[in-house]
Amino acid sequence: MKKLTFRIGGIHPADSKISASCQIETLPLPEKMYVSMAQHLGAPATPIVAVGDKVKAGQVIAEPSGFISAYVHSPASGTVTAIAPRADIAGNMMTHVEITVEGDEWMEGIDLSNTLVTEIPSDKAFILDRIKMNGVVGLGGATFPTHVKLAPPPGKKAECVILNGAECEPYLTSDTRIMIERSSEIVVGAAIISVALDGCPVVIGIEENKPEAIQAMTQAVETLRKTVPACACIKVETLKKKYPQGGEKQLIDAVMRRQVKSGALPIDAGAVVQNVATALAVYEAVQKNKPLVTNVLTVTGECQKEQHNYLFRIGMPLSFVAQQAGGVPEQAAKIISGGPMMGKAIANLEAATVKGSSSLLYLTEEQTKRPAATACIRCGRCVDACPMGLEPNLLFKLAKAGEMEQLEANSVHDCIECGCCLYGCPAGVPLLDLIRPAKGDVIRIIRSRK
Amino acid sequence: MSSTILWTILVLFALGVVLAVMLYLLASKFKVEEDPRIDEVEKVMPGANCGGCGFAGCRAFAQSCVEAGNLDNNFCPVGGNDTMKQVAAVLGLEVKEKAPQVAVVRCNGTCENRPRTSTYDGIASCRVQSMLYTGETGCRYGCLGCGDCVNACSFGALSMDPSTGLPVVDESKCTACGACTKACPKAVIELRNKGPKGMRVYVSCVNKDKGAVARKACAAACIGCGLCVKTCTKGAITMENNLAYIDYEKCKLCRECEAVCSTGAIAGVNFPKALDKDAIKARIKERQAKAAEAAKAAAEAAKAAAAEKPETKEA
Numbered sequence: 001m002k003k004l005t006f007r008i009g010g011i012h013p014a015d016s017k018i019s020a021s022c023q024i025e026t027l028p029l030p031e032k033m034y035v036s037m038a039q040h041l042g043a044p045a046t047p048i049v050a051v052g053d054k055v056k057a058g059q060v061i062a063e064p065s066g067f068i069s070a071y072v073h074s075p076a077s078g079t080v081t082a083i084a085p086r087a088d089i090a091g092n093m094m095t096h097v098e099i100t101v102e103g104d105e106w107m108e109g110i111d112l113s114n115t116l117v118t119e120i121p122s123d124k125a126f127i128l129d130r131i132k133m134n135g136v137v138g139l140g141g142a143t144f145p146t147h148v149k150l151a152p153p154p155g156k157k158a159e160c161v162i163l164n165g166a167e168c169e170p171y172l173t174s175d176t177r178i179m180i181e182r183s184s185e186i187v188v189g190a191a192i193i194s195v196a197l198d199g200c201p202v203v204i205g206i207e208e209n210k211p212e213a214i215q216a217m218t219q220a221v222e223t224l225r226k227t228v229p230a231c232a233c234i235k236v237e238t239l240k241k242k243y244p245q246g247g248e249k250q251l252i253d254a255v256m257r258r259q260v261k262s263g264a265l266p267i268d269a270g271a272v273v274q275n276v277a278t279a280l281a282v283y284e285a286v287q288k289n290k291p292l293v294t295n296v297l298t299v300t301g302e303c304q305k306e307q308h309n310y311l312f313r314i315g316m317p318l319s320f321v322a323q324q325a326g327g328v329p330e331q332a333a334k335i336i337s338g339g340p341m342m343g344k345a346i347a348n349l350e351a352a353t354v355k356g357s358s359s360l361l362y363l364t365e366e367q368t369k370r371p372a373a374t375a376c377i378r379c380g381r382c383v384d385a386c387p388m389g390l391e392p393n394l395l396f397k398l399a400k401a402g403e404m405e406q407l408e409a410n411s412v413h414d415c416i417e418c419g420c421c422l423y424g425c426p427a428g429v430p431l432l433d434l435i436r437p438a439k440g441d442v443i444r445i446i447r448s449r450k
Numbered sequence: 451m452s453s454t455i456l457w458t459i460l461v462l463f464a465l466g467v468v469l470a471v472m473l474y475l476l477a478s479k480f481k482v483e484e485d486p487r488i489d490e491v492e493k494v495m496p497g498a499n500c501g502g503c504g505f506a507g508c509r510a511f512a513q514s515c516v517e518a519g520n521l522d523n524n525f526c527p528v529g530g531n532d533t534m535k536q537v538a539a540v541l542g543l544e545v546k547e548k549a550p551q552v553a554v555v556r557c558n559g560t561c562e563n564r565p566r567t568s569t570y571d572g573i574a575s576c577r578v579q580s581m582l583y584t585g586e587t588g589c590r591y592g593c594l595g596c597g598d599c600v601n602a603c604s605f606g607a608l609s610m611d612p613s614t615g616l617p618v619v620d621e622s623k624c625t626a627c628g629a630c631t632k633a634c635p636k637a638v639i640e641l642r643n644k645g646p647k648g649m650r651v652y653v654s655c656v657n658k659d660k661g662a663v664a665r666k667a668c669a670a671a672c673i674g675c676g677l678c679v680k681t682c683t684k685g686a687i688t689m690e691n692n693l694a695y696i697d698y699e700k701c702k703l704c705r706e707c708e709a710v711c712s713t714g715a716i717a718g719v720n721f722p723k724a725l726d727k728d729a730i731k732a733r734i735k736e737r738q739a740k741a742a743e744a745a746k747a748a749a750e751a752a753k754a755a756a757a758e759k760p761e762t763k764e765a
Contacts, residue, residue, distance in 0.1 A: 091584030347568045347583045370571055433573035437581055 003208055005240035006250040009387035011420045013243055013341070015209050016170045019300040019307030024177050026311045027324055029076055029104060033315035034086055034096040034352040035061065040137040041144045042068030047097055053080045058107040058291050060133075061097050070145045071135035072097075073291035075313035077105040089318070089337055089344060089351040096352065099315065110290050116184050117287040118228045120195055127196045127286055134285035135292045135355075140164055140246070140275030141338065143356040146282065149274070150196045152267045158197040159270035162255050163190050163279055165206040165213065166239055166246035169339025171361050174296040175276050177309045179206065179213035183220035186276050189283030191230035193274060201233040203255050204276070209241045243341060244418040248273045250387055262414050263446075292355055297321065301362030303331040312353050319349045322360055332362035341419045371428030382421035382431060388414045392421035392431045399438035404445060412439050413446060487541060488512050494536040495529065500604045502527045502627025512537075521545045527641075528605075528625040549643045551626035553607070553619050557593040557638045558654045558670040558715065560614040564589055580635040588667030591657045593617070593638050602633035621648060643698045648720035651701055651708055655715040658691040665713065672715040678707035681734055706730055 038044040043066035055061060055074040062072035074097075082098040106112060121127055132147035152158055163186075167175040179186060190202045204221075206214045217236050224231040239245050239254055249260045252271045260269045274282075277295065284290040292314075299308040299321065308325050318337075322328050328335070328349070336343040338358055346360075382392040390411060398407045412435060421431045491512035499507040503526050505514055515524050521543050526533050531547050538545040564587045570579050576598040584590035595615040600608045607623035608630060610616070617630075621644070631639045638656055653672055657664040661673035674692030686700035687707060694716070696707070708716045709730035718725060 087584075087590075090582065091590050093590075345583070368571070430573045433575075433578055437578055440581070 003238050003240045004205065004254040005242055005245065006253040006387060008389045009385050009420060010242040010244065011385050011423050012241070013170050013423060015241065017173050017176065017209065018171070018302070019298050019309055020173045020176050020210070022173070022177070022307050022309050024181055024296055024309045024311050027313070027316065027321065029101050029313070030316055030320045031101060032081070033075055033099045033101060033313070034317065035072060035075060035099065035315040036088065036352055036354050037062055037072060037095045037097070039072060039143065039314065039354040039356065040070040041142055042066060042070075044095065045069060045072045047083050047095065049080050049097065051080055051083060055080060055099060056105050056107045058110050058293065068145055068148055070137050071133060071291070073135055073293050074099060075293040075315045076101045078102040087348045087351060089346045089348055091347050111288040112290070116188065118188055118224065120188070120192055120228065120230050121286065122195065124196055127192055130286045130289065131282055134290065136278065136281045136285050137292065137355055138275060139277035139281060139295060139356055141342065141356060141358070146274070146278055149272060150193065152197070152272070156267045157270065158200045158267060158272045160256055161190070161193055161197060161200050161202040162251050162271060162273045163202055163204040163276055164246050164251055164273055165204055165217070165276040166251065167210070168207060168243045168245040169341055169343070171300050172298050172339050172359050173300070174298045174309055174358055176210050176213050178280055178296055179210070179276055180216045182280055183216040184224060185283045186279045187217070187220045187224050187231060187234060188228070188287065189279030189281070190234055191228060192282055192286050193279060194233055195230055197272060199230070199233065200272070202235070204234065204236045205239045205251055205255055206236065207239045207241050207245055214238055243420065244387055244416070247387060247416055247418060249416065262411055295355060295357065297353065297357050298359040298361075299325040300359065301329070301332065302367070303329040303364050304362050305329065312357070314353055314355055316353045318346065318351055318353060318360060321353065322349065325360070329362050331364045333365040334363045334368040336361040336363060341423070342417065370430070373429050374427045376427055376429050379426060381424045381426065385420040385424050387418060387420060388416055390415060392435060393429070395435045395438065396429060396431045399434040404442060407438050408442050408445070413442050415439050485516050487516050490540045491515055491537055494533060494540060495526065496533060498528050498604060500528060500625070500627045500629060502625065502629060515541065527551065527627050551641045552621055552624050552644045553626060553630050554640050554642045554652055555593065555617050555619060555638060556640055556652065556654050556656050557616060558717070559587060559589055559592040559668045560616060560670070563670040564592065564668040577635050589657055589664070589671065591636060591659070592668065594636060598633045598635070599630035599639055602629040604629065645698070645703065645720075649703055649718070650698065650720070651703055651705060651716060651718045652696055652698070653694045653715055654717040656693065658693050660692055664692065670714055673713055675712065677710045677712065678716060681706045681710050706734055710734070
């Protein structure tokens with residue numbers, strides 16, 4: 001079978017998917033949960049409950065406060081005991097709704113059964129409304145509100161939906177597990193996305209290092225195709241194992257052989273990219289009316305005794321998750337949320353899980369040690385590795401000198417911060433460390449011009 | 451042979467003369483009219499081109515002074531009042547004298563005061579660090595210690611103290627250009643009046659967290675107890691978001707606030723004598739006792755007056 005991949009750059013880090021064979025386990029509920037109001041890209045949500053209110057699981061507790069914003073639901077039943085600022089994983093304060101858990105009672109109208117509902121509503125507006133009201137956001141990392149992405153601006157048409165099952169980040173296996181264990185639901189979710197975009201064809205891209213997932217997904221598509229007409233346009237494609245295969249622009253290049261112009265959105269190239277976990281959330285929102293309050297997270301690392309894939313509810317403190325998995329291993333020097341390439345180091349383990357949480361990755365001192373930076377020898381490895389076709393060594397130099405015009409001329413704003421340039425640098429130059437703030441500055445300058 | 455040399459010299463000389471005449475004519479034809487006073491003003495400027503005045507350099511500042519026709523909004527922090535007087539003399543304008551200022555580091559989160567909770571191993575830049583997270587300690591307001599301010603200073607007035615991990619200002623070199631205040635992503639550095647003989651009192655903390663949280667993160671944090679505000683008789687101290695701030699225009703350097711501060715967040719510098727906390731506290735106590743007595747007496751007097759009033763009415 002032909003394997004697809006993107007054409008420029010990329011690297012091959014060890015995939016370290018040591019938790020790939022661990023079945024998804026459901027976490028018990030902690031005593032207290034802290035639901036952040038900023039779990040999505042865009043404006044933070046506004047709480048609509050008050051201290052002392054009784055809430056049920058799945059009840060709306062916060063409303064969107066802008067066009068790009070999302071509803072937030074209660075992950076458990078209990079009493080709202082505080083609405084106060086609390087530190088997130090980076091230590092920044094954000095309003096959290098504290099819920100003291102009492103039992104586990106869900107809102108009426110939410111279908112909690114496991115039966116597969118395959119009748120897909122034909123009304124587009126109904127689908128988008130369900131997705132919006134159930135607070136679904138993109139679970140591939142950026143947490144962009146899904147209902148906004150599924151309503152392309154007038155004049156632009158989606159020609160292909162790409163379902164991202166690449167999971168190219170090393171260590172992460174949450175997407176792998178849901179593709180194996182909940183393949184039929186994901187396929188129905190994909191069909192719903194297709195219906196919402198006027199029957200646009202769907203390609204599910206999965207990296208070759210997940211043969212079980214590819215098999216499960218192919219089988220699910222084959223089976224459902226016979227009974228559900230909307231599933232006829234769904235296809236599973238194998239992608240080469242190469243980082244960052246799951247990058248939005250890289251996937252579009254791999255699957256559609258199209259490149260997204262600098263500054264343009266995927267929809268300009270006729271593509272809509274959604275994560276497989278988002279498709280699952282869409283399925284639950286539309287078919288079961290279940291809000292996005294659960295997601296799957298991987299607890300892994302070489303120093304972690306037992307690897308786990310957990311079905312968690314948003315608002316559980318990360319320390320609680322760590323404790324359920326046997327506590328933070330002694331050798332762990334750094335804990336990362338997300339993958340080792342693009343994830344963020346956790347400075348505050350008391351922070352709560354959010355919709356987009358995907359892992360607790362423990363790295364040892366040795367694994368995290370950064371080499372002492374020596375002078376750039378212009379070997380060009382970073383240029384070869386950059387999947388966006390940029391020259392990281394040049395951008396680094398320009399960023400150091402603060403040459404904003406030159407940075408813009410060299411398209412620093414196209415950087416996707418994947419870290420490929422850093423990965424292979426033999427001189428250990430902290431390329432991305434300086435390119436990232438420079439990118440922010442240039443984007444600000446470009447915006448101020450408009 | 452000699453004629454070749456002669457001809458070469460002659461041709462080059464002639465060429466030089468022709469081109470010089472052309473250049474002269476072109477230069478006079480396309481001459482840019484510029485106020486000659488700009489050059490004169492520029493001559494009296496310090497020439498550091500630091501940008502502390504808000505302009506791109508000394509010449510841009512001079513141009514602005516000449517064009518504006520007054521010196522109300524222009525001030526060269528490096529040259530200070532002397533330079534501004536000279537500028538005023540050149541332009542025949544008047545200038546208001548400004549109190550000399552100095553950069554003040556408002557953080558006392560030394561290694562002992564502020565325990566580290568994590569280790570930052572990225573590039574040594576406060577700006578990059580502040581983009582990633584709130585810093586290596588529990589305090590999310592204080593100095594990050596990567597020395598962006600030191601790099602921003604064109605006068606070599608700032609240096610990092612390795613024992614405390616905090617920047618130190620060399621007052622003799624600081625020109626109050628403000629480059630460090632702009633470079634600091636946490637706005638820890640503030641320009642304050644230098645004060646008489648360099649004596650000044652300031653709150654050496656920028657933590658806006660509630661008392662318990664701030665205290666847990668740093669032993670020298672302002673906990674917002676408000677004792678200094680109550681003690682100050684000049685009304686120089688304000689409390690906002692659990693953080694005290696001393697207005698240097700109103701402060702009379704009595705050091706009472708410094709004496710009562712329980713965490714030592716208020717710093718007094720360049721005073722000839724060490725702070726005698728007990729003496730000042732005794733002084734405050736005495737004053738407060740007197741005030742209480744006076745208040746009591748006033749209350750009694752008011753009571754007596756109130757008691758008298760009905761009598762007069764009856765009469």
